[in-house]
Amino acid sequence: TGRCVVAVDGPSGSGKSTVSRRLAAGIDARYLDTGAMYRAVTWAVLRSGVDPADAEAVAKVAAEVELRIGTDPQGYGVTVDGVAVDAPIRGPEVTAAVSAVAAVPAVRALLVARQREMITNAGRIVVEGRDIGSVVAPDAELKVYLTASETARAQRRSAQDAADVAATAADLARRDRLDSTRKADPLQQTADAVVLDTTELGIDEVVARLRELLTERG
Numbered sequence: 001t002g003r004c005v006v007a008v009d010g011p012s013g014s015g016k017s018t019v020s021r022r023l024a025a026g027i028d029a030r031y032l033d034t035g036a037m038y039r040a041v042t043w044a045v046l047r048s049g050v051d052p053a054d055a056e057a058v059a060k061v062a063a064e065v066e067l068r069i070g071t072d073p074q075g076y077g078v079t080v081d082g083v084a085v086d087a088p089i090r091g092p093e094v095t096a097a098v099s100a101v102a103a104v105p106a107v108r109a110l111l112v113a114r115q116r117e118m119i120t121n122a123g124r125i126v127v128e129g130r131d132i133g134s135v136v137a138p139d140a141e142l143k144v145y146l147t148a149s150e151t152a153r154a155q156r157r158s159a160q161d162a163a164d165v166a167a168t169a170a171d172l173a174r175r176d177r178l179d180s181t182r183k184a185d186p187l188q189q190t191a192d193a194v195v196l197d198t199t200e201l202g203i204d205e206v207v208a209r210l211r212e213l214l215t216e217r218g
């Protein structure tokens with residue numbers, strides 16, 4: 001029960017959240033959803049009436065808000081200045097603006113520092129995002145990169161959000177492009193990551209495979 005950091009990266013709809021939460025609960029670790037942190041800052045940006053494309057104004061909002069997030073894999077809360085934002089950060093307005101906010105280097109610097117602090121305090125934790133293995137926790141004990149076919153990803157996300165599959169597919173493609181091509185900490189697969197395709201494997205098999213890998217690595 002010493003330090004154990006598992007980094008889970010991949011595009012939207014790859015099964016990251018479900019896999020990460022189940023793995024964390026199964027190995028008695030904490031869980032950090034870094035996407036929720038970028039979403040919470042985006043909610044604050046929209047609330048303040050700032051244009052998500054105005055990097056300077058966005059960075060100012062990010063520096064001023066008080067963001068809190070839990071790390072319980074069975075259910076965590078996110079608050080911005082004391083307001084619970086768990087529901088609105090999953091809404092279409094935030095989803096449409098989050099990639100622009102997450103591309104601002106000053107926002108990333110701030111959130112990456114918070115994430116590293118939480119990881120150090122937790123000791124045993126599963127962390128999911130886009131840049132965990134590459135930037136946030138390059139020394140993680142296990143790095144996982146999850147993928148899935150575009151069709152499978154769009155189907156999962158549209159089922160989760162009760163949205164139209166075609167519209168969801170278009171939104172996923174747009175966010176993937178922005179997240180992979182931005183200059184600051186883009187989504188990337190590190191050379192030392194275990195790559196698993198959840199189209200073929202299914203969530204439970206992926207979780208079982210990761211537990212095997214952790215056991216093998218001691």
Ligand code: C5P
Pocket residue numbers: 012034035036038039098099100102103128129130131132175179
């Ligand atoms: O994972 P989720 O879809 O909630 O992430 C929302 C957005 O937050 C992503 O599309 C990406 O723009 C950003 N993000 C990021 N770095 C992370 C996690 C999320 O840039 N580590």
